Amino acid sequence: MSITIENISLSVNKEIYLKDISLNFDSGSKNILLGRTLAGKTSLLRILAGLDRPSKGKILVDNKDVTGVSVRKRNISMVYQQFINYPSFTIYDNIASPLKVAGMGKSMIDSRVREAAEMLHLEDMLDRMPGELSGGQQQRCAIARALVKDTNLLLLDEPLVNLDYKLREELQIDLQDIFAQRNAIVVYTSTEPSEALKLGGNIVILDKGRVLQNGITSEVFHKPATIKVAEVFSDPPINLINCHVKGSVFHLGQNVTIPLTGHMKSLASGNYIAGIRSNHLYLNPQNKTDTAIEAILDLAEINGSETFFHVNYAGTKLVVQEVGIYSKKINSKILFYLDPASLFVFSKSGELILSPENFSV
DSSP states (O other): OEEEEEEEEEEETTEEEEEEEEEEEETTOEEEEEOOTTSSHHHHHHHHHTSSOOSEEEEEETTEEOTTOOGGGSOEEEEOSSOOOOTTSOHHHHHHHHHHHTTOOHHHHHHHHHHHHHHTTOTTOTTSOGGGSOHHHHHHHHHHHHHHTOOSEEEEESTTTTSOHHHHHHHHHHHHHHHHTOOSEEEEEESOHHHHHHHOSEEEEEETTEEEEEEEHHHHHHSOSBHHHHHHTSSSOOEEEEEEEETTEEEETTTEEEEOOGGGTTOOSEEEEEEEOGGGEESSOOSTTOEEEEEEEEEEEEETTEEEEEEEETTEEEEEEEESOOOOOTTSEEEEEEOGGGOEEEOTTSBEEEOOSSOOO
16 A cells, blocks of 8 residues: 655644645555654644545545545554543453454454554453553553554554653564554654654654655654754754854864864865754763864753753854763853764755764764
């Protein structure tokens, strides 16, 4: 099966939710819709499901127009952010419910339910009620109910957003295995770049109802077409510094100069914007080619096992992401380092000119 989204737009009371979106999803593909809140991810998912109709454009399934077909007549499953289960049904009956509605025989239902429960590690909880389970287990139940239908299209709308970090990591691993075993088209929405990278597959970067870039997830991450794509596909958003090239020297901000070598050696003289992700800035040099930058520390923010240093470099706000817990005095000078090989270079209008070569996530 293939799905074609053809020039889809959605407006409500003159407010634009989606604008001229055209995409193709092939059978067995895993597709991540990545964007910030209100980017249009859920709106697009609801149109794919048949829950909403676009203001213009078409949804084609194997070249057949299904834009006006009711959700009840589509072979789809959908998982929402909330833990949506039937509170008066056991976990077994929750998972079995779509099969019973479809009129499937008891022995086949039992086989399918137990297979889905085993995939989601629920086989020992089938006699329990949803209220007896943790949030993570309840969402596993909702996912199992979606999987048991064995549909051609599986839609997941930020399904792990309400779970704690450890549970999210566990389910991300489980979902990768489950998706790999199925030939369905999977469309999965997320606001988190790290989640998109873990899931892999293909990615669609959305912003304000428009597609900014789509392609293989790892390729888009390493070669964002614009600054906006790099900002959406970086957490924290990619650091940006005004720079210019004069002769054979790269001037980063006001005080830092770097020889034009490596992937930047072909840069012509002129003004640019440099981009560097926060996890590619370090408190200690990593190799001999690293460049030191002095800044003022505005804030040190601890998040789990990492510290995020918000610094001011000659009027430019930057974030340094360092593994470990650090305590440093606010408003004091701080020295950090970057490897010039990790720099992105964008034009002043925001288009990608150069990206790092063979640089890790």
